[in-house]
Amino acid sequence: MNVIGAIIAKRVGLGLFTLFVISLLVFFAIQLLPGDPASAILGQGATPEALASFRHELGLDQTPLIRYLAWASGLLHGDPGHSLANGRLVADLIGERLGNTVYLAAVSTAIAMPIGVALGVMATLMRGRVWDSITSTLSLVTISFPEFFIAYILVAVFSVSLGWLPAVAFAEAGQTGWQRFANVALPAITLSLTVIAYVMRMTRAALMNVMAAPYIEMAQLKGTRPFAIVVRHALPNALAPIINVVLLNLAYLIVGVVVVEVVFVYPGLGQLLVDSVSKRDLPVVQACCMIFAAVYVLLNLTADILAILSNPRLRRPRRTAA
C-alpha cells in the first residue's frame, strides 16, 4: 500500500499547485473583463463620485497584486472574505447553495450510475441485436440534445400535462425530506439522462474490449452462461474506465449545471457564479472556482486511486531495474 500512499501525496501536492495556478488565472482573467464591481453594481445610474467612493470602499483603488495577496492570505486563514456586491460573508452565500448543488448531484448520480452500468451490461449481452441498436441510438440522442431542451420536454410532459412532478425546484418552507426529493426529481432526471448515456456507452465499450480477450473465449468454451461471463469475468477487468467516466460525470454534475439550475429555479452554485461574474464580484467568483477546481482535482485523484485498487496489476507494479 506504500505505492498508493506515495501516489496520493504526490497528487495532493500537484492538486494544491493546480488550485494556486487556477486562483491566479481567475483573478487576472477578471481584471481583463471590461468594467469593475463598482460600475457593474451601480449600473446605468452610476455617477463618477459614487463610482470613486465605491471603488475606495471596496479597495479597488489598490493594485491587483495587493488585492490578490490579501485575498490569498485570507483564504489560507480559512476566511474567503466578503462579497463585494452585498457585503455578506462569502461562506454564508456559498454554504447553502453548495449543499443544494451537492444534493442534486448526489440524487442524479444515484439515479444515473446503476441504470447506466446496467444498460451497458445489457447492451453487451445483446450486442448486435435490436436492443443494442436502440439503446445506442437513444444514448446518442440524449447526449446531443441540449439540456434545457430535455428539461422543457420533461416539464411539459410530467408537470404541465400529467401533474406528477413540480415544474420548478425551489425550496419551500417546512419541506419534508421526501418533498425535497420530489422537488429535485425533474432536474435530476434531466441531468441523469445525459450521464446515463455516457456511462452506458463507456461501460459497453470497456466490456466489448475485454470480451475480445482469450480468457473470455475460454469461459465461453467451458459453457459459462453469458450473464456470468459479462458480470463475473469481464466487468471486474473493465472497471477502471467505468470508474473514470462515473467520477468525471460526477464532477460535471457539480460544476456544469447552471442551465438546469436556471430552468428549474434551483439555487445552486452555478447560478451564483454566473451572477457574480457579471457583477465582477471577485471573492465569490474565486471561492466558487476554487470549489469547482477542488472538486475536479479530488474526483480525478479518487478515480486514479480506485483504478489502481481495482486492478491488482497496477496495485503491485513490476519493479524496474534499479
Next chain:
Amino acid sequence: MQDTFEISRRGLLAGALGASGLLLPAGMAHADEPKQGGHFRIGVADFASSDVLDPTITNTQFQVNLEWQLRNNLAEVQAGGKVIPELAESWDASKDAKTWTFKLRKGVTFHNGKSLTPEDVVYSYRLHMKEGTKTPAKPIVAQVADIKADGDAVVFTLKDGNVSFPALTTYAALYIVPDGTTDFAKGVGTGGYTLENFQPGISSLVKRNPNYFKAGRAHFDSVEMIAMKDATARANALLTGKIDTYNAVDPKTVKLLDRNKQIKINSVTSKAHFCFAMLMNQAPFTDNDVRLAMKYAIDREDMVKRILNGYGSLGNDEPLSPAYPEYAALPQRAYDPDKAKFHLKKANQEGLKTQLYVSETPFAGATDAAVLYKEHAAKAGIEIEVVKTPEDGYWDNIWLKKPLCATRWSGRVNADVMLSLAYTEEGIKAGWNETNMNDPRVNKLVADARSEFDEAKRNDMYAEAQKIIHETGGANIFAFAALMDATISTVQNDGKLSGDWTLDGGRASERWWFA
C-alpha cells in the same frame, strides 16, 4: 441592471402551455371587496445575488418590491400618476416652492415598536446626502439645500423652487427607516409586512404587520417572492400552481397564456420606452436634418408588431406617454423613406453610412430591433451597420459614448424628472442625457415649469418642450412597452394598475388580494 442568462427557446413553450389549464382549481371569482388572508407567491424576473436592503443601493425589481413590503415613503403615486400622502399626512409649500413642510401622520410605528418621528425622516434623507453615497436618488437630493425636523413636521429647503417636489419623495430609494439605522438587513420599516427571511438572488418571505397604519391595504397573511430568471420557468411555475403571480411576461408567449381560463394577464400601457439614441454633439448627428432622416427611416408600427409582438404602443420621438398626466398629443411621425431621403439631401449626406451599437442589455430583443431598423433604413438609402457588443459593461462602454446606440428607459415619476434627466443641461451633468441635447429653450421651459403652480400653464410648458424634443432631439423613440404580469385568476386588484413598473408599480403585495 439586467444581466439575464437567457436561452432562446421560441415556441418551445407552445406544447407546454397548450396542454395546461386543467390542473388549477377552478376558482373564477369577481372583483369584490378586498379580502384578508392567504400566502401570496410572486415569481420575480429582475433580481441579483447582490440585492441588499440598504435604501441607498437600489438595483432590481426584486429589491424595490421587497422594500415596499417593508417600508414606506413620505408620499405614494397612485395609478394614473396622482401623488397621495403616505407617511406624510399633508404638505405645504412656500410661494416660491422652495420651502416644503411635510406634516407626519400620527400613531405610525416601526416594526421594532419605535414611533415615527420627524428625526427618522431627516435621518433617512441624510443617508442619501452623505459624502460618498452611492444612492441613485442623487439627482433628487441634490435639489435639497437643507432638511430639518420642526415639531411634528419635516421642513425641506430646496435650492430652487420645485412645485412637484412631493412627487419626488415617492422615488424608490427614499424609504423611511428608523433614526440611526446602520444594519439595514433587518428590514425594519413602517410597511405592511415584516421581514421573516431574505436570501438575495433566491427568495424572500414577509408576514403581515398587524399594526400597519394604512386601512384597507396589505391583505395577504404572508408574501413570498422567488427569484426566477427564466421566462419559461416562471410560466411553468404559474401553470402548475407553484406561484400565484409573475412579472415580465414574455411577449412571445403571452397569447398562449392568455388562452388559459385560469390565468389573467395584467397588461398596462407604461412609461417605459425603447429608443435609438443619437448623440447630438457627434457627427453626423450634429445636423438636425440627419436626425430627422433617421427618425423618418424607422417603421414604428413594424417595430411594435414584430419586436413587441403587438404588446406596446407607437413612440413619437419624445419620452412622455399617455401614462404621464403631462402628456401632450403631437402628430404621429410615420415611416417615410422619401422624407428621409429629402432630409439627407438637405444635409448633403446622401448614402449615409452609420454604425448602430447594440446588446441585449438595454432590453431583450434590442438586437432584433436594430436589424429590423437596418432594413427599414435601407429603403431610405441609409446604410446601418449593426454592431453587437457584449452585454457586460454596456452602460459603461457604449451608452453615452457611441454616437448611435440602443437604450431603454423605465418610467419616471413625472415629466419634470424625465425631461430634466434625459433632455437638459442638468441631465448632461448628471450623466443621464443620452443624446446630449442642450437646447436653451427646453432647459428654460423645464426649469420654469418647476416653479409654476398653475397646472394648465405648467402643462403648456411641458407640451412645448415635448414638441421641441420631437422636432429637433436626438432620441429616436420608436415604442412604449406594455407592462405585463400574469396571475392566477383568484388574484384580484382594484382595476387601476400602475404604469410605472410591473407588479402594480412594485406595490402588488399591498394593493392586491385573493378572492
